[in-house]
Amino acid sequence: MSRLALSDADKEARDWFIETAKARNCSTTVDAMGNIFAVRPGRRQGPPTFAGSHLDTQPAGGRYDGILGVTSGIEMIQVLDDHWVETEFPVGVVNWTNEEGARFPISMLASGVWAGEIPLSHAHELREVGHGNAGATVASELARIGYLGSTPCSHEATPMAAHFELHIEQGPTLESTSRKVGIVHGAQAYRWFTIEVTGRAAHTGATSFAHRADALLAAARMVSYARAAAEKHGALASTGIMNVEPGSTNTVPGHVKFSLDVRAAKDHIVDAVEEELRNAFSAIAKGEMPSGVGMMQDAEKGKPCIVEWTTDSNSPAIDFHEDCISCVRKSAEATVGDETDLTMDMRSGAGHDSVYASRQCPTSMIFVPCKDGVSHNPEEYTAPEDCAIGAQVLLGAVLRFDRL
Amino acid sequence: MSRLALSDADKEARDWFIETAKARNCSTTVDAMGNIFAVRPGRRQGPPTFAGSHLDTQPAGGRYDGILGVTSGIEMIQVLDDHWVETEFPVGVVNWTNEEGARFPISMLASGVWAGEIPLSHAHELREVGHGNAGATVASELARIGYLGSTPCSHEATPMAAHFELHIEQGPTLESTSRKVGIVHGAQAYRWFTIEVTGRAAHTGATSFAHRADALLAAARMVSYARAAAEKHGALASTGIMNVEPGSTNTVPGHVKFSLDVRAAKDHIVDAVEEELRNAFSAIAKGEMPSGVGMMQDAEKGKPCIVEWTTDSNSPAIDFHEDCISCVRKSAEATVGDETDLTMDMRSGAGHDSVYASRQCPTSMIFVPCKDGVSHNPEEYTAPEDCAIGAQVLLGAVLRFDRL
Numbered sequence: 001m002s003r004l005a006l007s008d009a010d011k012e013a014r015d016w017f018i019e020t021a022k023a024r025n026c027s028t029t030v031d032a033m034g035n036i037f038a039v040r041p042g043r044r045q046g047p048p049t050f051a052g053s054h055l056d057t058q059p060a061g062g063r064y065d066g067i068l069g070v071t072s073g074i075e076m077i078q079v080l081d082d083h084w085v086e087t088e089f090p091v092g093v094v095n096w097t098n099e100e101g102a103r104f105p106i107s108m109l110a111s112g113v114w115a116g117e118i119p120l121s122h123a124h125e126l127r128e129v130g131h132g133n134a135g136a137t138v139a140s141e142l143a144r145i146g147y148l149g150s151t152p153c154s155h156e157a158t159p160m161a162a163h164f165e166l167h168i169e170q171g172p173t174l175e176s177t178s179r180k181v182g183i184v185h186g187a188q189a190y191r192w193f194t195i196e197v198t199g200r201a202a203h204t205g206a207t208s209f210a211h212r213a214d215a216l217l218a219a220a221r222m223v224s225y226a227r228a229a230a231e232k233h234g235a236l237a238s239t240g241i242m243n244v245e246p247g248s249t250n251t252v253p254g255h256v257k258f259s260l261d262v263r264a265a266k267d268h269i270v271d272a273v274e275e276e277l278r279n280a281f282s283a284i285a286k287g288e289m290p291s292g293v294g295m296m297q298d299a300e301k302g303k304p305c306i307v308e309w310t311t312d313s314n315s316p317a318i319d320f321h322e323d324c325i326s327c328v329r330k331s332a333e334a335t336v337g338d339e340t341d342l343t344m345d346m347r348s349g350a351g352h353d354s355v356y357a358s359r360q361c362p363t364s365m366i367f368v369p370c371k372d373g374v375s376h377n378p379e380e381y382t383a384p385e386d387c388a389i390g391a392q393v394l395l396g397a398v399l400r401f402d403r404l
Numbered sequence: 405m406s407r408l409a410l411s412d413a414d415k416e417a418r419d420w421f422i423e424t425a426k427a428r429n430c431s432t433t434v435d436a437m438g439n440i441f442a443v444r445p446g447r448r449q450g451p452p453t454f455a456g457s458h459l460d461t462q463p464a465g466g467r468y469d470g471i472l473g474v475t476s477g478i479e480m481i482q483v484l485d486d487h488w489v490e491t492e493f494p495v496g497v498v499n500w501t502n503e504e505g506a507r508f509p510i511s512m513l514a515s516g517v518w519a520g521e522i523p524l525s526h527a528h529e530l531r532e533v534g535h536g537n538a539g540a541t542v543a544s545e546l547a548r549i550g551y552l553g554s555t556p557c558s559h560e561a562t563p564m565a566a567h568f569e570l571h572i573e574q575g576p577t578l579e580s581t582s583r584k585v586g587i588v589h590g591a592q593a594y595r596w597f598t599i600e601v602t603g604r605a606a607h608t609g610a611t612s613f614a615h616r617a618d619a620l621l622a623a624a625r626m627v628s629y630a631r632a633a634a635e636k637h638g639a640l641a642s643t644g645i646m647n648v649e650p651g652s653t654n655t656v657p658g659h660v661k662f663s664l665d666v667r668a669a670k671d672h673i674v675d676a677v678e679e680e681l682r683n684a685f686s687a688i689a690k691g692e693m694p695s696g697v698g699m700m701q702d703a704e705k706g707k708p709c710i711v712e713w714t715t716d717s718n719s720p721a722i723d724f725h726e727d728c729i730s731c732v733r734k735s736a737e738a739t740v741g742d743e744t745d746l747t748m749d750m751r752s753g754a755g756h757d758s759v760y761a762s763r764q765c766p767t768s769m770i771f772v773p774c775k776d777g778v779s780h781n782p783e784e785y786t787a788p789e790d791c792a793i794g795a796q797v798l799l800g801a802v803l804r805f806d807r808l
């Protein structure tokens with residue numbers, strides 16, 4: 001699946017979402033970030049209880065990440081209709097814009113604006129990755145595909161009683177322990193950076209190591225170092241994007257730009273990893289190997305590079321709401337039995353729109369297993385029966401919260 | 405300067421070369437690789453003594469690398485004309501196609517075909533880098549810009565009595581020792597590879613180190629390792645191109661492709677570096693740190709990646725011809741004085757068309773200093789006086805060989 005946020009393919013999925021919701025007599029609202037809210041009326045007026053996730057994907061992503069949460073929300077509306085169920089308050093389904101952060105490099109972008117954590121203007125001006133200043137912005141793409149809504153993007157304009165999100169686990173824990181449902185208590189912290197290393201382009205054949213300022217060699221050492229340092233702190237560090245310039249076999253790279261994604265259970269661990277890496281990267285840029293991870297000093301030291309950091313986004317660790325967690329637990333037990341080993345309490349390694357939603361309303365999540373724990377990969381797979389279990393748990397959690 | 409081989413900008417430079425040579429009553433020939441030979445008649449018939457180099461550049465290159473050798477050849481023709489000099493045999497100027505190997509990834513491509521070292525069909529089918537299978541080929545671009553000549557590309561169709569090449573040093577030795585002329589005895593060996601590392605794309609937040617097959621982490625370690633291993637062998641190893649897929653901040657890269665350029669004074673040293681790196685890269689791909697360069701084992705070992713090598717080109721070490729070296733030495737002494745410290749015997753770190761020319765005719769080269777030893781960089785600079793000295797030495801070397 002390749003459905004980057006605000007692409008033509010994303011527009012098609014959005015059109016489908018709105019048509020399907022309308023066919024089920026839901027009202028639909030599009031806000032200034034292109035978030036789409038479909039609402040089914042209840043017995044009484046009031047903020048709806050939402051099921052939600054996202055329809056955008058990675059450039060080469062899977063068919064479940066995000067999508068399962070939205071389609072199960074639509075399924076929930078359909079089941080309520082088919083069984084003539086009246087809820088106490090309205091219930092709804094939300095499709096959040098640019099959750100992946102793959103095309104526009106802040107993840108959970110539009111739920112972040114809704115929660116008041118990311119300024120609308122900053123989000124609107126964000127440019128797509130890989131196109132420099134020529135890249136389209138969020139605002140220009142929202143307008144182009146006709147999803148720049150007139151409703152303000154905020155939890156005040158579109159309040160929620162609660163937010164429930166069904167998602168594939170994206171990791172191997174449920175599958176490897178033969179669990180069917182993860183009851184998600186929160187999500188780990190993460191922070192994204194862009195690191196730029198500037199050296200000097202030079203001839204690979206005529207320039208000795210001593211005479212080089214090799215931006216790629218420095219960047220390669222930083223990537224290796226980040227892995228080792230993160231492991232030491234019980235954190236994760238990953239580089240997914242790397243651009244090397246000028247990009248010629250016989251030219252020592254003069255400039256390298258790469259992404260750095262640091263994650264840990266606690267904010268202070270992310271802080272500690274960041275601090276260590278800022279120091280270590282400065283040392284590596286100067287050709288000095290930081291101690292403690294077994295990198296050897298160069299016999300013939302090169303010339304220094306310059307390293308610059310930009311913090312692109314920050315998502316602190318979050319704990320979900322007790323009431324919502326309890327609704328998920330009861331619904332899961334009703335679905336797979338309460339005397340079984342089929343459920344599991346866990347925390348999310350990935351970020352989700354629920355992280356931002358939980359800043360403004362009670363929230364929790366439901367995980368279902370995925371094959372080999374693989375996500376952000378076309379091989380992503382969750383069996384239909386497992387999707388059905390997840391959808392059933394989602395429905396039950398929303399209804400339980402509505403009664404509450 | 406950005407004048408990639410067979411681009412529109414290259415066509416303009418070629419047109420200028422032909423017009424200028426014709427205006428000086430040279431005959432011009434274009435061969436099947438787009439090499440352009442301009443010949444000024446001598447008193448007698450026979451293979452001309454050539455001055456030559458290339459007009460193509462790196463994507464962000466300098467104004468001297470290659471260009472100085474061709475424009476000084478044109479200047480030579482002009483000076484001979486202005487002074488009514490008759491040579492014994494014809495003299496000529498050659499502009500070789502795709503010397504840089506930047507657009508089409510084999511350096512000295514067309515002199516290699518001329519010398520019979522690279523098959524014409526292989527050269528014609530070569531695709532430009534960075535465009536996958538959609539990229540233009542050498543043959544299609546030659547045809548497009550009108551430089552697919554009808555003369556066969558070979559030393560038999562276009563024989564040379566000798567080949568002299570004036571070039572900037574592209575390294576710091578002449579400048580740092582206050583020399584004006586390098587008398588070049590030969591060039592070091594080099595070999596180019598493309599290395600592909602295949603792991604598995606996965607979510608950066610939900611995938612533990614143990615569960616990852618991180619193609620970029622492996623590639624980063626290979627780049628670091630290659631530097632250390634090359635240094636140990638007294639060789640050079642450099643990576644100038646690196647493509648990371650799928651290229652998203654929160655996706656562990658599943659596939660990385662990078663260039664590797666290994667150089668050394670002797671062929672057997674390049675062999676030894678290659679052998680060591682083949683073994684080490686296989687170990688790194690498996691998550692095992694090869695010993696001897698101070699890389700630490702991972703506490704939490706990841707899943708294995710696959711590493712594949714392609715050898716793109718091979719240029720053995722070469723010694724130039726005694727007669728040509730002697731012509732350069734005498735011409736240099738006549739230009740800067742024979743009692744001075746202004747000349748220096750040296751070998752080339754870079755490859756040059758002279759490397760292939762020397763397979764089929766007596767050859768040598770003349771180096772002039774360049775600022776800070778920087779090349780393959782827009783900052784490349786050689787003072788006008790130094791260019792003039794180089795052109796004077798070139799002229800004198802060609803005339804001396806002609807007399808010989």
Ligand SMILES: NC(=O)NCCC(=O)O
Pocket residue numbers: 065099100101107108170349350351352607609654
């Ligand atoms: N679930 C998911 O893939 N979210 C994207 C944000 C993240 O990188 O964790």
Ligand SMILES: NC(=O)NCCC(=O)O
Pocket residue numbers: 203205250469503504505511512574753754755756
């Ligand atoms: N002189 C020069 O830049 N040649 C390109 C071939 C090489 O990489 O050495």
